[in-house]
Amino acid sequence: MKQDKTFERIESLFDIQLLAPVKVLVAGCGSGGGSVALQLVMSGIRNFTLLDRDTLGPENVIRHVCGRRFIGSKKVDALMEILQDRNPNVNVKKIDTDIMNFPGIEEEIRSSDVVVLATDNEPSRYRINELCVKNEIPFVVGRVFTRGIGGEVFSYRPGLGCLACLESFLQRTTYREGIKEIDLVSDEEREKIYGMEVSEIKDSPGLVVDISFITSFHTRYVLDAVARRLKERPKYLHLIDENYLVWGNRPVHPFKKHFQLQRFTLDRQDSCAVCVAKGGGDV
Ligand SMILES: [Zn+2]
Numbered sequence: 558m559k560q561d562k563t564f565e566r567i568e569s570l571f572d573i574q575l576l577a578p579v580k581v582l583v584a585g586c587g588s589g590g591g592s593v594a595l596q597l598v599m600s601g602i603r604n605f606t607l608l609d610r611d612t613l614g615p616e617n618v619i620r621h622v623c624g625r626r627f628i629g630s631k632k633v634d635a636l637m638e639i640l641q642d643r644n645p646n647v648n649v650k651k652i653d654t655d656i657m658n659f660p661g662i663e664e665e666i667r668s669s670d671v672v673v674l675a676t677d678n679e680p681s682r683y684r685i686n687e688l689c690v691k692n693e694i695p696f697v698v699g700r701v702f703t704r705g706i707g708g709e710v711f712s713y714r715p716g717l718g719c720l721a722c723l724e725s726f727l728q729r730t731t732y733r734e735g736i737k738e739i740d741l742v743s744d745e746e747r748e749k750i751y752g753m754e755v756s757e758i759k760d761s762p763g764l765v766v767d768i769s770f771i772t773s774f775h776t777r778y779v780l781d782a783v784a785r786r787l788k789e790r791p792k793y794l795h796l797i798d799e800n801y802l803v804w805g806n807r808p809v810h811p812f813k814k815h816f817q818l819q820r821f822t823l824d825r826q827d828s829c830a831v832c833v834a835k836g837g838g839d840v
Contacts, residue, residue: 563644564601572791573601579783580604582669584656584685586632587611588620588765589699590675592772593779594636595622597673598643600780605640606650606665607633620765656681663688671782672696673775686720689713690835695782699775705763707805707812708771711823712778714785714800718823721831723801726823767806774802798822 564573581602583594586609594605609632618624627635633651640647656662657680666672666688674685674696682698689696693715701708711723718726777797784794799820805812825832 561646563646567601571601571793572789575787575789575791576601576783577603579670579787580606580668581671581673581779581783582606582608582665583636583673583675584608584681585674585676586636587675587677588617588622588768589701589772589775590673591622591632591636591639592769593673593675593699593775594640595643596772596776597779598640598647600776602783603644603646604648606652606669607636608652608654608656608659608662608665609633609636610653610655620768656684663692666694667692669694670786671779673779674698675775682720686713687831687834690715690719690831695785697775697778697782699771701763701768701771704809705767705806706809707803707807707817708768709801709803710771710774710778711802712782712797712800714782716825717800718825719829719831722826722829723823725826725828726821763806770804770806774804778802 567573579602581594581597581604583590583605586594586607590609594607597605611632613621613623613627613630613632613635615625615628618628622639623630623632623635627638631651631653633653637649637651640649652659652661652665656676662684666685672685672689672694674682675698676682676685685696688694690713695713695715697710697712698720699708699710711720713719780794781797784790785796799822801821801823803819803821805817806815808814
């Protein structure tokens, strides 16, 4: 029992054993999901399902936890190797497919304690949001804003607001303006301002250092979601009050300075179709 020294330096501080049965579904194994998964392994999480259909390309290695030796590998295969390299006792199930065309997704969600939502498109985020709300499974989503100016992390806690609630809330804030600014200008203006094609702008989420702030918050919120489901709360994992966080990396609209942090508590919105479908919206 004592021969495994993997967690020797943190186990007296942090109840690693309490995390042993926890199961995490990682939906999207790109730079965000991969980094969160690695941080979770190093925090003592052992059971993972990795879901992604992409292959690691040479353009990925400056942001992804998997380096050059994995170029040409499926991201689920590469990430599994990285996770097992940190802890050979992790259990990994790989699903190399597209979330939108995967009929078993609801079953995977239902059998997870928390979902790391790290896909790069809205339809898959909303599909997982709906299924998590329906099955009362928490998820945490992280998004890096265009050009890595900042990002956001939202933690869905059953009974509170969901991702669709968040969207309606954000319409009334300056953050949505900041994120969508690029969509509001014409194609010519975009080229003039940024010298890049629209697809490049949307696909240029910044340096790994910009993304790292977001993945650290993302991981923290996943550990918080895990701790909320355990009968005994692990030491050191204090409850995080708010369920939504916006982080600014640098003073670019809507941020005013470097390292700007805003926190919010998002309640269920009466107008949310997803939460209404789930029922129990009446108080
Ligand atoms: Zn909702």
